[in-house]
Structure formats: structure tokens, C-alpha cells
Amino acid sequence: xxxxxxxxxxxxxxxxxxxxxxxxxxxxxxxxxxxxxxxxxxxxxxxxxxxxxxxxxxxxxxxxxxxxxxxxxxxxxxxxxxxxxxxxxxxxxxxxxxxxxxxxxxxxxxxxxxxxxxxxxxxxxxxxxxxxxxxxxxxxxxxxxxxxxxxxxxxxxxxxxxxxxxxxxxxxxxxxxxxxxxxxxxxxxxxxxxxxxxxxxxxxxxxxxxxxxxxxxxxxxxxxxxxxxxxxxxxxxxxxxxxxxxxxxxxxxxxxxxxxxxxxxxxxxxxxxxxxxxxxxxxxxxxxxxxxxxxxxxxxxxxxxxxxxxxxxxxxxxxxxxxxxxxxxxxxxxxxxxxxxxxxxxxxxxxxxxxxxxxxxxxxxxxxxxxxxxxxxxxxxxxxxxxxxxxxxxxxxxxxxxxxxxxxxxxxxxxxxxxxxxxxxxxxxxxxx
Numbered sequence: 001x002x003x004x005x006x007x008x009x010x011x012x013x014x015x016x017x018x019x020x021x022x023x024x025x026x027x028x029x030x031x032x033x034x035x036x037x038x039x040x041x042x043x044x045x046x047x048x049x050x051x052x053x054x055x056x057x058x059x060x061x062x063x064x065x066x067x068x069x070x071x072x073x074x075x076x077x078x079x080x081x082x083x084x085x086x087x088x089x090x091x092x093x094x095x096x097x098x099x100x101x102x103x104x105x106x107x108x109x110x111x112x113x114x115x116x117x118x119x120x121x122x123x124x125x126x127x128x129x130x131x132x133x134x135x136x137x138x139x140x141x142x143x144x145x146x147x148x149x150x151x152x153x154x155x156x157x158x159x160x161x162x163x164x165x166x167x168x169x170x171x172x173x174x175x176x177x178x179x180x181x182x183x184x185x186x187x188x189x190x191x192x193x194x195x196x197x198x199x200x201x202x203x204x205x206x207x208x209x210x211x212x213x214x215x216x217x218x219x220x221x222x223x224x225x226x227x228x229x230x231x232x233x234x235x236x237x238x239x240x241x242x243x244x245x246x247x248x249x250x251x252x253x254x255x256x257x258x259x260x261x262x263x264x265x266x267x268x269x270x271x272x273x274x275x276x277x278x279x280x281x282x283x284x285x286x287x288x289x290x291x292x293x294x295x296x297x298x299x300x301x302x303x304x305x306x307x308x309x310x311x312x313x314x315x316x317x318x319x320x321x322x323x324x325x326x327x328x329x330x331x332x333x334x335x336x337x338x339x340x341x342x343x344x345x346x347x348x349x350x351x352x353x354x355x356x357x358x359x360x361x362x363x364x365x366x367x368x369x370x371x372x373x374x375x376x377x378x379x380x381x382x383x384x385x386x387x388x389x390x391x392x393x394x395x396x397x398x399x400x401x402x403x404x405x406x407x408x409x410x411x412x413x414x415x416x417x418x419x420x421x422x423x424x425x426x427x428x429x430x431x432x433x
Contacts, residue, residue, distance in 0.1 A: 002108040005137060007138075010134065018063055022232065023096075029046075030043060031043040039073075060212070064076055089114075089120075096235075107135075110139075120141065122149070184196065184279065187271060196298065199278040202236075202238060213295070214293040229424070231420075234420045252292065312332075318413065328411075340415055376433045381427065383423035410432065
């Protein structure tokens with residue numbers, strides 16, 4: 001993948017391109033002639049007008065097919081603005097543009113410098129160069145919103161909005177999600193769990209999903225394009241050791257939201273989980289403004305020390321199971337740990353879940369490549385579990401995995417863990433004897 005800087009450009013492959021900007025942003029586009037002006041209002045693609053010849057906006061993603069542009073079109077400019085129009089871009093993380101080509105092949109990524117007072121950013125443009133097309137990174141900001149951008153490109157913008165229908169319901173004022181923190185930490189304190197703090201990246205990921213649910217008018221664990229909670233979080237640059245989520249519609253304020261989350265045992269455990277240290281929350285009105293869609297994210301951020309503690313806890317729980325049957329403990333082996341960690345990372349990076357990696361390597365191959373000289377190698381893998389206790393319990397409940405843990409001939413162990421991917425957590429135990 002090509003990393004672009006402002007002003008950088010590259011040649012694009014033929015076919016349809018997909019452009020997306022993860023996070024709490026609205027994406028729009030302007031189709032223009034060589035002179036940089038639209039031919040009419042129909043050349044402006046945004047949420048209320050999601051298509052123009054060769055350009056389509058669906059679920060926040062732009063599909064661009066230059067071969068389908070109208071006659072005379074020489075350029076498409078990609079525009080981003082906050083999904084919450086009351087915010088400036090400076091209140092959010094800098095948007096990142098991802099460009100993929102036919103077959104989902106990654107083409108380019110561009111993150112501009114973080115804007116200051118701007119409310120709209122011209123992020124990039126696709127333009128004709130000879131017989132082909134190129135992508136140029138821009139990063140130019142506007143402080144007067146989409147209306148200012150549209151006027152500069154020749155779009156007619158009405159100054160006076162149409163009066164609302166007297167039968168339309170008055171829009172419901174959004175509650176301030178920040179108010180939920182004291183309520184959450186009070187509930188956590190009652191169970192002996194430490195307080196959590198708000199994180200801007202988790203809040204951005206929460207807002208993106210709440211906005212997607214509101215647009216569809218339904219609660220959903222994945223976005224319309226199949227992106228999981230874990231993928232939304234990692235797309236903001238947040239690396240984690242564990243993650244939880246609440247998806248709720250209906251509560252009108254933070255107090256009702258927290259009460260709802262405390263209303264059953266499973267959601268109460270998530271809200272009060274002691275391993276969580278950070279949170280993000282957002283609510284967005286649905287098609288009927290009286291409906292609010294909430295997303296709360298809970299996480300413990302990744303750290304090298306945290307990874308070590310996680311591996312040590314898995315090893316300790318594994319040895320406790322061995323001790324219960326009279327077996328000696330397994331010693332931590334750094335070479336096996338390196339191979340296990342690499343396999344967990346590989347499963348996330350290459351989107352697979354198996355003992356055999358896409359290049360055909362087996363657990364013993366990976367152990368030998370790491371320098372291990374053990375004669376017997378076995379492996380346990382798991383995905384989706386949120387804690388060492390949960391993953392070890394899952395392995396012990398599975399006859400094949402349990403047999404590996406309780407095999408008398410094994411003397412050493414290595415543990416790998418990576419957060420990310422569709423399942424969210426990928427665990428590996430590598431045993432040697």
C-alpha cells in the first residue's frame with residue numbers, strides 16, 4: 001500500500017475504486033470538468049444525493065468508476081466533514097482515506113495533518129492524466145462547511161432552508177454522553193472495579209457505529225459492510241488487550257442508558273468488568289428523531305507490559321489445571337512464545353484462523369523457525385475470548401485442547417495474543433517437550 005503525503009500522487013489501476021474514511025465522518029464528492037467546476041447540482045454526491053455517473057455513495061463508502069463518468073468530467077474531489085455538524089474537525093482524530101482497487105487490493109492510504117478550525121476538508125482528488133487516472137492527496141480545509149465548498153465548485157446553494165412541516169416532530173435534543181462517566185464509575189466502584197476514563201478514539205469508533213445504526217434504523221453488531229466492532233476500533237489506531245460493547249436504542253439520557261446496561265447480568269458484567277480502563281460512548285438520532293441509538297465501547301489499551309501479564313496469566317491458569325491432575329508445571333519458553341505470538345499476529349494480518357498458515361507452515365515449522373529444539377510440538381488456538389480465564393476455560397472444555405494442556409510429556413509453553421481482526425482476539429498456545 002502506498003502512503004501519501006499532501007501533494008503526493010500515484011497512478012491508479014483500471015476499474016472501480018473504493019474510497020472510505022473510517023470514523024465519525026460524512027463523505028461526499030464533486031464531479032468536475034477540467035476547469036474545476038461542476039456542470040450542475042447533479043455533480044454533487046452526498047448523503048441526500050448518493051450518486052452521479054460513475055460515482056456512488058453507499059454506507060459511507062465512495063465507489064468511483066472513471067469509465068462511467070459523464071462526458072467532460074475530468075476530476076472527482078473527495079470531501080469529508082464531521083458526521084456531527086456541530087463539531088469542527090479539530091475535535092476529532094485526523095481522517096484517514098483508504099483507497100482499494102478491483103478485487104479489494106489496497107492501493108493507497110492518506111492521513112492529512114490534523115485540521116484546526118476547519119469544518120470540511122478536501123481530502124483527495126482523482127483526476128485524468130493522459131489516457132489514465134491518478135490520485136492526488138490534498139488536505140485543504142474550509143471553515144464555512146459544505147456550503148462553502150459547493151459554492152467554490154459551482155454548486156447552487158440555497159441560503160434559506162425550507163420551512164419544516166408543521167406536522168413534523170420537533171427534533172429531540174441530544175444528551176451529552178460525557179455525563180455517563182460519573183454514573184458508570186459509580187456503578188463500577190460498587191463492584192470494586194477501577195474507574196474508566198474516556199478515550200477519543202473509542203468515542204470516534206462508537207460514534208461511527210451509532211451513526212450507521214441510526215441510518216439503518218436498527219441495532220446491529222456489524223456495520224452495513226460487515227465491519228466488526230474490533231475492526232472499527234483498530235481503524236482509529238487504537239490497539240487493545242480486551243474490548244467490550246453495548247448497543248442500545250431508546251434511552252433518552254445517560255442515566256437511562258446506564259440503568260439499561262445494569263438491567264441484566266451479562267451487560268452488567270461488561271459495564272463492571274475490572275480489566276477495562278477506558279471507554280467511548282455516542283448516541284445518534286434515528287430516522288425518527290425521537291429514537292436514539294447508543295454505542296458504548298469498553299477497552300484496555302495494549303501495552304508491552306500488559307501483553308506480558310496476559311501471557312503470564314494464561315500460563316499460570318494452564319499450570320493450575322495441570323497441578324489439579326498432579327502434573328508438573330510448564331516452564332515459559334521465549335522461543336515458543338515468539339512463534340506463538342507471530343502466529344496470532346499472522347492470523348489477524350492475513351484474516352485466517354487455522355493451525356496451518358496460508359504459506360503451508362505447521363506449528364512445528366514455526367517453532368523450528370523461531371529456534372526451538374523441542375522434539376514434540378503441539379498447538380492450541382482460539383479466537384474471540386476476552387480474557388485469559390475465558391480462553392483457558394474454553395480450551396479445557398474442548399477434549400482435544402484439554403489433552404494438549406494435560407499431556408505429561410510437555411515441559412515448556414509459549415503464549416501469543418493479538419487483538420484485532422473479525423473475531424477481535426486471537427490466542428495461541430505452543431507446547432514443547
